Amino acid sequence: MSKTLLRSTTALVLVSLLPVQAVAQEEDGFLGTLFLTFGKRDLQVGTPVTSTVVDDAEIADRQAGTIAQLIDTVPGVSLVNGSTPQGSGINIRGWGANTTFGNDQKIAVVVDGARVGSEELYRMGTQLFTDPLLYREVEVFRGTIGSFEYGSGIVGGVVRLETKDASDFTNGEVGFRFAQTLEGTSNGNGVASSSILAWQPTERAEFLANYTIRRGDDLENGDGDEIGNSSVDMPSWLAKGKFTFGQDNDQSLTLSVTSSVNDESDVPQNEFASVSDLFGRVDRVRDTQQASLRYNWNPAGNDLIDLSVDLTYSEEDIEQDYIEGSSPFENDPGFGGQIRALANADHNYTETALNVKNRSLFTTGAIDHNLLVGTEVRLRERAENELNNAASAFGGTDRRFAVYAINEMTTGPWTIMPALRYEQSNIESDTFGDFDNDAWMGGLALAYELNNGVSIFGSYAYTEGLPPIDDVSSLVRANLNEKSETYEIGVGYGGDGVFAAGDNFSIRANLYHTTTWDITSYTVPGSVIDNLDNVETNGLELEASYGLEDGFYLDLNANIADGREVYPGGDDAVWRNTPADTARLTVGKRWGEQLDLSWELLVAGDAEDNTGETFDGYNVSNIRATYVPQSGAFADFEVRVGVENVFDTNYRPYLSSKDQPGRNFKLTLTKVF
Numbered sequence: 001m002s003k004t005l006l007r008s009t010t011a012l013v014l015v016s017l018l019p020v021q022a023v024a025q026e027e028d029g030f031l032g033t034l035f036l037t038f039g040k041r042d043l044q045v046g047t048p049v050t051s052t053v054v055d056d057a058e059i060a061d062r063q064a065g066t067i068a069q070l071i072d073t074v075p076g077v078s079l080v081n082g083s084t085p086q087g088s089g090i091n092i093r094g095w096g097a098n099t100t101f102g103n104d105q106k107i108a109v110v111v112d113g114a115r116v117g118s119e120e121l122y123r124m125g126t127q128l129f130t131d132p133l134l135y136r137e138v139e140v141f142r143g144t145i146g147s148f149e150y151g152s153g154i155v156g157g158v159v160r161l162e163t164k165d166a167s168d169f170t171n172g173e174v175g176f177r178f179a180q181t182l183e184g185t186s187n188g189n190g191v192a193s194s195s196i197l198a199w200q201p202t203e204r205a206e207f208l209a210n211y212t213i214r215r216g217d218d219l220e221n222g223d224g225d226e227i228g229n230s231s232v233d234m235p236s237w238l239a240k241g242k243f244t245f246g247q248d249n250d251q252s253l254t255l256s257v258t259s260s261v262n263d264e265s266d267v268p269q270n271e272f273a274s275v276s277d278l279f280g281r282v283d284r285v286r287d288t289q290q291a292s293l294r295y296n297w298n299p300a301g302n303d304l305i306d307l308s309v310d311l312t313y314s315e316e317d318i319e320q321d322y323i324e325g326s327s328p329f330e331n332d333p334g335f336g337g338q339i340r341a342l343a344n345a346d347h348n349y350t351e352t353a354l355n356v357k358n359r360s361l362f363t364t365g366a367i368d369h370n371l372l373v374g375t376e377v378r379l380r381e382r383a384e385n386e387l388n389n390a391a392s393a394f395g396g397t398d399r400r401f402a403v404y405a406i407n408e409m410t411t412g413p414w415t416i417m418p419a420l421r422y423e424q425s426n427i428e429s430d431t432f433g434d435f436d437n438d439a440w441m442g443g444l445a446l447a448y449e450l451n452n453g454v455s456i457f458g459s460y461a462y463t464e465g466l467p468p469i470d471d472v473s474s475l476v477r478a479n480l481n482e483k484s485e486t487y488e489i490g491v492g493y494g495g496d497g498v499f500a501a502g503d504n505f506s507i508r509a510n511l512y513h514t515t516t517w518d519i520t521s522y523t524v525p526g527s528v529i530d531n532l533d534n535v536e537t538n539g540l541e542l543e544a545s546y547g548l549e550d551g552f553y554l555d556l557n558a559n560i561a562d563g564r565e566v567y568p569g570g571d572d573a574v575w576r577n578t579p580a581d582t583a584r585l586t587v588g589k590r591w592g593e594q595l596d597l598s599w600e601l602l603v604a605g606d607a608e609d610n611t612g613e614t615f616d617g618y619n620v621s622n623i624r625a626t627y628v629p630q631s632g633a634f635a636d637f638e639v640r641v642g643v644e645n646v647f648d649t650n651y652r653p654y655l656s657s658k659d660q661p662g663r664n665f666k667l668t669l670t671k672v673f
């Protein structure tokens with residue numbers, strides 16, 4: 001699908017919206033309008049912050065095997081090897097995962113308030129290594145304006161995940177509930193099991209335990225060829241408890257702990273490769289853990305206090321051993337030693353953080369305020385040893401302190417949201433010394449809601465990325481903040497009775513332009529090797545939904561992206577991480593709460609890398625069915641059937657280093673007892 005066609009179609013649709021009316025509701029947080037649709041996903045159409053929420057129903061329907069697969073329908077999000085946990089990553093607006101380091105520090109992944117994900121580990125590392133069956137909600141903030149609560153240097157966006165609660169199964173009633181999910185996949189002979197025990201001993205206490213195991217052999221592409229390094233054997237578990245107390249139950253204390261382990265034997269050291277390359281093969285065990293202790297106080301009748309205190313901990317431990325004879329260069333006098341150092345290096349890094357924030361609602365004159373202020377302290381440690389240093393994964397300690405304020409002000413049809421963040425860091429390394437950096441950053445977002453259901457919004461945001469531990473080996477990198485600014489403008493609409501009586505239509509489209517400079521994660525400024533002066537990225541993101549009262553619905557998501565990397569002297573090329581243009585159309589029909597049938601078509605355009613090489617586009621069809629009997633012995637027994645890549649297309653998404661799976665039949669059975 002050409003860029004011209006997508007742009008023209010979008011323009012025509014937007015123009016057609018102007019004369020219609022909207023009916024909507026407001027929600028807390030980023031104010032605006034949440035429009036309830038007949039489709040798979042409700043849309044935020046009145047907020048100046050570009051965000052998308054994937055709820056528990058959509059998580060279940062997608063039958064995803066990785067977290068990345070849960071959000072690949074969000075415009076602006078592209079996957080890097082998204083079908084497997086190893087080498088899987090998330091790219092948002094051209095930033096995030098790539099096949100060299102797996103993470104460039106420009107997107108944030110947050111689990112129950114804990115920031116997780118690897119740093120710039122060479123040829124391996126993902127932003128998130130866990131199972132999607134642990135989670136009840138995933139929210140994606142695209143761009144910088146919605147990121148100031150979560151960190152600095154966020155150019156692509158934020159992926160925020162919330163784990164399941166016991167009350168999701170007990171419905172707040174005292175007693176036990178047990179939920180069992182079984183899943184089978186034809187491609188790779190995959191199986192998954194998720195067992196959940198939810199216990200609510202009183203109305204003020206709830207506990208949940210979840211054990212999930214996912215296993216599968218190597219997958220096959222559309223031509224029937226094996227996709228190497230795609231098998232999985234990953235147990236995961238979640239333990240969570242919540243106590244509610246205080247006057248009118250206005251306080252709560254929540255503890256959640258998650259863990260995932262993946263044990264790989266005789267696999268490529270390069271996690272992004274399907275077969276062995278010059279780096280050889282390793283035995284690798286990856287163990288990731290997150291813990292969150294959250295206190296909340298929201299006294300009734302006092303709108304000035306909604307206090308949250310989050311104490312979080314995350315750890316990733318990677319143990320790997322080089323398999324002798326697996327690299328053709330292991331005996332090379334120079335390069336051989338580097339290969340062994342890289343492949344034998346174990347990695348362990350932890351992050352402990354304390355985040356204290358308060359939301360206040362108040363009015364001054366004609367302006368209503370929703371003010372969020374917070375402070376954050378983070379301690380990130382990575383084990384320092386001889387092998388890690390030799391393998392370019394340097395140990396050290398990164399201490400950070402930040403304060404931030406975000407004020408959503410509404411007056412009449414206007415929403416005005418200034419945001420500000422200050423952050424300072426201190427990095428200590430036994431090998432390379434100490435480094436201090438700090439920065440102010442912030443932005444301003446505006447939205448205007450017309451009486452006919454149309455909303456117009458725009459924003460400006462500036463951020464700086466303080467150097468991570470990986471940068472301590474270079475004086476240039478360790479003393480230079482990456483800088484970025486983003487402009488956005490867009491329009492949204494939500495209304496009923498638009499084209500026919502009882503129908504429902506909503507749409508949101510936004511354009512963005514981002515400039516990033518002083519880039520240290522892809523180059524050494526001032527060097528003559530692979531130097532970048534700046535990177536400019538632009539894009540159009542579109543979300544739309546249309547539905548009828550009889551259950552028919554259409555969902556459309558589209559992403560058009562363009563990026564240029566500029567070198568000293570003015571020469572430029574395509575930005576190496578620019579994703580391909582994509583459009584995804586879902587056509588479905590619901591019969592009450594009992595049956596949902598849908599067909600999904602993904603179309604990806606041709607792409608070109610920064611060397612001028614072109615990559616062909618593709619189209620892939622998926623079929624899904626959800627059946628939930630409403631009465632009888634099988635009431636609330638959930639049956640989901642999916643056929644992914646119906647026509648067995650052989651394709652490799654641009655930015656990925658592995659082919660994607662061919663036709664895959666999926667069957668998922670869920671029952672709550």
